[in-house]
Amino acid sequence: MTSIDLATPLRVADLRRAADPVTVVVPAEVAERVKRGREFLQEALGDGRQIYGATTGFGALVGYAGRDDAVDQCDNTLAHLGAGFGPDLDPAVVRAAVLVRAWSLARGFSGVSPHVVDGLVAMLATNVAPAVPRYGSVGASGDLIPLAYAAQALRGRGFAYVDGTRVAADEALRRAGLAPLALDGRDALAMVNGTSLTTAALALALGRVRVAHRAAQALTCVLVDVLGSDPQFLDPRLLAAYGHPGAISVGRYMSCLLDGTVASGTRALQEPYSIRCAPQLLGAAEDALRYADGVVAADLASVSDNPVFFADDGQVIHGGNFFGQPAAFAADTVSAVCAQLANLVERQLDLLVDPARNGGLPPMLAAGPGKQHGLQGAQLAATAMAVQIRRDATPASMQSVPTNLHNQDVVPFGTQAALRALDQAELLLLICGTLAVGLRQAVHVGARRPTATGAADVLKAFDQIEPIDPDRPLDADIRRAAAVLETLDLA
Structure with missing residues (x-):
């Protein structure tokens, strides 16, 4: 089976393939544009620009300052979105959503750390799938709540599926040989501020x-x-x-x-x-x-x-x-x-x-x-x-x-x-x-x-x-x- 290349357009067939472990390639030109996007974010922050989610609160609280520490800002982003309910989504759907999110972030327009794309790709090469509840998204700021559960699972928090079994997320990552994904505030917001679950x-x-x-x-x-x-x-x-x-x-x-x-x-x-x-x-x-x-x-x-x-x-x-x-x-x-x-x-x-x-x-x-x-x-x-x-x-x-x-x-x-x-x-x-x-x-x-x-x-x-x-x-x-x-x- 051929790999999925993040330099080429995604197809519906690629999303179906993502139900099982799949090799996703990050070509050098893709890695370079993600790196350049991250560097530009740092430059913009160094210039004192106001950037939503990096220097501010979220949603209706945009008029307030965010947390000073970037890792705290990540926690601030994801913790308040832990309000999903209902049965877990089919792991195949969640894995397809992760692939769509990886492709979007790989365009280099989101200012994410390069290791974020690498982490999503590494998960797709295993049989891990975040446990994501069905209800909570209104589809307006993307799929905030469902994608927050996915991001938290990749950090080793919450729950995930491995070998078809629902276990604590840190245990699922350990079994699959994956390290918890480190995110700062911009990384966390970029993970959730998109329509990847809807699209998938x-x-x-x-x-x-x-x-x-x-x-x-x-x-x-x-x-x-x-x-x-x-x-x-x-x-x-x-x-x-x-x-x-x-x-x-x-x-x-x-x-x-x-x-x-x-x-x-x-x-x-x-x-x-x-x-x-x-x-x-x-x-x-x-x-x-x-x-x-x-x-x-x-x-x-x-x-x-x-x-x-x-x-x-x-x-x-x-x-x-x-x-x-x-x-x-x-x-x-x-x-x-x-x-x-x-x-x-x-x-x-x-x-x-x-x-x-x-x-x-x-x-x-x-x-x-x-x-x-x-x-x-x-x-x-x-x-x-x-x-x-x-x-x-x-x-x-x-x-x-x-x-x-x-x-x-x-x-x-x-x-x-x-x-x-x-x-x-x-x-x-x-x-x-x-x-x-x-x-x-x-x-x-x-x-x-x-x-x-x-x-x-x-x-x-x-x-x-x-x-x-x-x-x-x-x-x-x-x-x-x-x-x-x-x-x-x-x-």
Whole structure:
């Protein structure tokens, strides 16, 4: 596996790789610009400049002097942010956030000590992950509270995961051969004053929704073929007349998977919308996800900090680059996409198990209706998950509540939006896995095998899942099917 180079742009794939120990390279030119940024900070402080967080208090208390000692100022920064609650975040998400923070600090615009970047890189080479509570960030001054827990763990305070076990942070560092990270006031503020958790969670969510989106296209094609539907709703002339780029792109892909299919001639002239309007729905999702792709790419290349140090210009500029509004809007968009994809796939599953609409296949695709129940329990769970996604789809990006003595008088809540989108993506993949199990079962109880090579190849990937005959618990099979969708080459 190749290393991650902090001189090159981060990719979503890099964040996924950071779940496990990974080599992150700090090239000489990166180390030099971080060193120059630190030297400029010292020069600015020597000139008696007022620098937020280095010479002042934090947030609404900026009008007061900070502590004289730089290490005390670090403690002052991090201690008051130890107010997070809720369950710990997935260590993979936290490690991705640490990678994003390392990349941002490595731009040299944050005035951090060079050893800070080195310390983050050293942690990523191990299997340590700070224990970070889920709740506490409003996403305005970056992810202050969550990133403070990460910084404290790297200092050997609080808790961390090592080898998958939650232990005291100093013990986790000791086991991994890591020294506690020394921070001064500017280092500590630079660690927390950014949107790295929001960006990481959104990027990971987007990657998983992309998998589910492509899976929904492929499974729709299998559904069309096993039912014997007429694929004319994918005619490129029809979608070109529709005019939306996403629909045209989705239609092209689905047409490739259904190339060679032969309609049974027994279906109605027009299928229900969950089939006939699939390219329009999935195409709109594609257009929305492309917008989110752009936001993630910009965020991964962003310096999210305050203040920002421009050594070449001799300027320290105070502003709001830690304000996570772009990610908040994008995460809400991804959430809406999740909800509508869940609606689509759950309705397709409902069509597949209904003998009034599935071409006369047994109810619930049961091999022996009454004595067996097929997909009945699995459909209930899929419906519950779809509704859970819908209930959680209320936009977070416009839920602003003034806080921090009205210093933060407008806030984006991007962290909540991004973490919620990641949760939804997990459920959406399970709904897709349920449909895949259903399609596998449909063939077992009498549906035809796909006549198109592409659709047949997709269905064949699930041959490892045994038919439901007799009934058995299906949770493990659905998880296995979802895992297949993640590894299936659906490009």
